[in-house]
Amino acid sequence: MSLINPADSLERQNEKLMKITQALMSRVEYGTAQSNAAYAQFERAALLEKRVRERTLELESTLELLHDSNAALAKAHTETEAARRNLADAIETVSEGFALFDPEDNLVMSNSRFCRDFRNMQAYLKPGLSFEEYVRHIAESAQLALPTEETADSWCARRIRRHKDHHVMFNVELTGDRWLQVSEHRTSNGGTVVLQTDVTDIMRMERQERARLKDKQTRMIRATLDHLNQGVCVFDENAQLVGWNQKISHLLSVPVRRLTIGASFDGLLERLGDDVRFSRGMDRVSFLRWAMAKGPKFPISFEVKRENMTLQIFGRGMPDQGFVISCTDVTAEREAAQKLYELNEILEQRVMERTLELEDALSAAERANASKSRFVAAASHDLLQPLSAAKLFISSLADNATCQNDMAVLAKAETALTGAEQIIDALLDISKLESDGLSFDIRRFALREILSPLRDEMTIHANSKGLELCIVDSNLMVESDPSYLRRIVRNLISNAIRYTPKGRVLVGVRRNGGSARIEVWDTGVGIPEEDQSAIFEEFKRLDTKASANEGLGLGLAIVERACARLGHPLGVWSEVGRGSCFMVNVPVAGEAEPALTPSNRPTRPVGLAQSGLIVLLVENDPQLRRAISILVESWGVNVIEAEDAPSALDLLSVLQISPDVLLLDYQLGPGMSGTELYCAVTDSLGRIPCAIISADRSPELRQTCKTLDIELLLKPLDRQKLAQFLDSTARAIAL
Template structure:
């Protein structure tokens, strides 16, 4: 009820007065209405309780009033501070020399100083807070103080100005009437507003003009001084072919007095001088020159020569200028032409001397080529002659093996066999070097699968590496590359053999990696490494990095063969090495994509093996020692052997005996009669397709081609007993 009598919106004093009045009324009622039932006392109690509530509510209102007074005091202080800050800001921007204006994020003018728009008195009174940016630009474009560019309307200027307002930072100059200039800088604020500064730059621009004028005057004086001091005669004509400039050198070269030159003289005066004493050359005529001078703009540069008398030659160059005029320069080239003539005469003499010297060099080159060919033939012939007894020695040693040989003799035989194998490797290397240097090495580049070659090399070198305590890892690859398979195998053999030879402990790794359409073959080892200063020398013949490898293990030809073979095949060869850590040799080969790769040929199934006992072989060999050694070896294996020293004798013996042997081993070089290939061809014509092998030390491509044409496989000397046994066991 009390809450309904008291209005909470009344001030605290009003509410307190109402509560006191209510209390007095209630007290009077209690005193006047006392009855026997104690109702008056109950009313008194209620009045007392009401007084306590009024007292509490009064204290709350007093506290609220104190807080409200404090808040009002703080608000007043903040208002005074904000007004002071605003006044300080206004005073600050008023003190700066430039015109200043601030637009908010909605492009509405917030404040500006009195200098903003001071160059446009007709709009200065309109620049008040609340003005939009577009309205400001429209007023500026219509100001009579704005000097608009030629052929630009106020609407065009306003559109261009509003478009530039879209940029975050804008600086440009505005031209006013009376040749005054204002620089306008416009920048965005962090909250999206815009600050515009207007700076009067009239004095700066006028000063720049004066400096530019002085510079142009100085340049004109410098050009005049330059023209007077250069060694060329220069004449300048305007668009109407009238003389407007020249230098003193021109009168000297053309033999015209300086007093005769005058500004405005036509080009015809100079042309008349040409006709009097000067002769045009280089196919130039008076009519052509006059036509070029009188042509419209777009003339191409003109160059020709003139002669004055018998001694003076002038080079003339004429070129059009941007304004339609042209410049013509005259250069004395008499000394240059005389020097050219003298040089031409000297060249004729020099050419004759060079021709003589060339003939001498050609003779020397032919002599060197003949000497190189003779050396190559000597190496090939010497190697062939050495391989014959070497083959015989290997076969003799192979025939000694068996029961009854003392252990010490077996060990000696093994060492002798190894020594012969080393000699064979050196001879092969010499032959390879000879062919690569002579240019007679024939390559057959085609698609080659890496997997079979790497698998064969792994089988060949794993035991050799294991015997030395090394671990050989050959990572097989299914890649197909373009190369010569024989040379690629020889390259990898030499690199792997070198790695095993010079590595004392650790491992050797052979891997193929794909690199940007190429296959890079890498041979890694954990050897001693190669010093940087020796990395070029190791590819030289007979150069070995250290003396650990004995001569029986190589003569330093392996890497020389690798380098020449890679150069022959066009396979880039690289080397990376760290001392004490090892070496990596790498070569890059063109890769063949899966779509271009030819189908892999599946090798034919091996023919049934025959028993060697009781079989008859025929040996055609003109070297008695080699023939005897091979007969001993074959007879040791249980074969019966017939032999002859020529193809003719072999054919006669077959006819005489009436027996066709089971196989033939035929030397290629059999003396003055038929060759081994010719013998096998004749034999097959007479007796059909008999098993035969061509045995030769001749590694020339011609012999290989002849054998391939007849379908005859070749067994190279020195003959390996294991290869010979494999041939015999694989015969059908």
């Protein structure tokens, strides 16, 4: 309540305020304590008036907001009702039955087509109806055509289980040959949309199409069966005929009038004559038992014979417990098989005869091969004897020759003899590699054991042609036959030197997985690709102008056969004009110990150290014995000669001396061999340094000499090795 009326004029309001002010001033000046209390009440009244005014303003603002909210709520309610009406109109226009259930499976809304075919459902389709009640009413509806084996409760339970799936779609059969397709879809908030679609026309059309296809399939099956060259008949689970073709009537000689739908299997079986003979352990009773048995049927196959006809019967069960029987005329095949059997008997007899003939021929070939090997060995031994004598005679002449022309002729003669010696060695190697009785001394050894000697030996040949030979040392241990591997690498190096007119030859070793690959590179003329296989054939040389002294083309043949027998893969790369590379893979067996520095030893014998030696030489070949004597005596050595073992023993007995060195031929004729003579001499005179001279390169002889701790000098005799042996023996005696 205001002290001043707002409706008064400003002058009137000022007048009233002046009076109020004067009155208040008068009370202040002349008032008592009671007047002070009144003033305090006035102040409180003024403060209350202010607060009431503020609350009034707030209430007015709140009322305005409430009016606005009521207006917005009314508008929203209007829009919601409009949206509901629009949604109802929309779902009503849908051609399918539509119903919406909330996340708690309570009905929210549905259109008039939903459950229209279930007359009893119209009274229950109201918002709030639970899904289980909806399913229960459907299951108990008279319009639902339940399968014969299902009840309303079981259908209802199965329908509720399907409702738990995320997506559901199935067909429901109604009375009057009508069908509904029911589908369920989940909404974003967990609700369920149920759609019911009338698919009666589709189902009827599908049924008609299925019947049409079935009829067409039946005609196709009939045409197929009649087209088959086999007789076929089909029986149902009761062993009654349901299908067949015309061929079965002809093969089984069953009248066509007996082949009718529903004909029993046992009746048809009785129509077969008594002349029908079963085979493969099958008879009439077993066949009938198989056909009449209930359950799955295992396949059967057998043959029957009647008159001059053979039929193959095959039976197999079908998924519907029926079975199919096929009948094939195999008369021609069996007659052909019988003829083939008879012909096979004749051919086997002929093969046996030819086999016996081939065995005889093979035995003859093996005997001839063995005879050839023995002949090559014997012939090589006989050839090496005069070769050794000739080389030693030439060496003796060369030591005393002073004329340059004579020395040149002697050098050429020695070169020719060396070439002949290499050819004989190659023939011996080929003969050994072809023999079945060849055995290898496979063991672990360091590659440097073969590479270092080859460097010393082959460098001279390379330098004589103006070539650079580089052999890179290796610390690998390998597993092979060292003598044959050395021969393989030597032949490859020799071949590279022979076909390299200028440049260099490089020998090295690479690791290749678990093997060591020995590579021999050259800068020679190269090998055309079409000739890279032919170079490993015997007596094959691409350089047709080469002389016989340069080899007969056996080196690579020996390499190829030795690698094959040892199991070492052999490879070749070559390019015409650039050079070639031959590769041999040998199994690695570890790392070798560091090589020791070899002691210095003379490259040629020192004749003075051999002076005064007494050598007993036993050699049955007079020419070779004389040649060795002349050569050794030229070094200041005294030689006692003997032809065979008995002569040598008699000579020692008569002279009553003990020789310093024994030079014994291994093959001394009948009686005693060189090693046996050594044993006989040492038994009477004690141990004496000895060297066996032989053309026999067998591992057995090498092992015998190694066991006896004596030297083995191979024929043709190398004067350098002989001189080194005598020199080392003389030095040992001097010590």
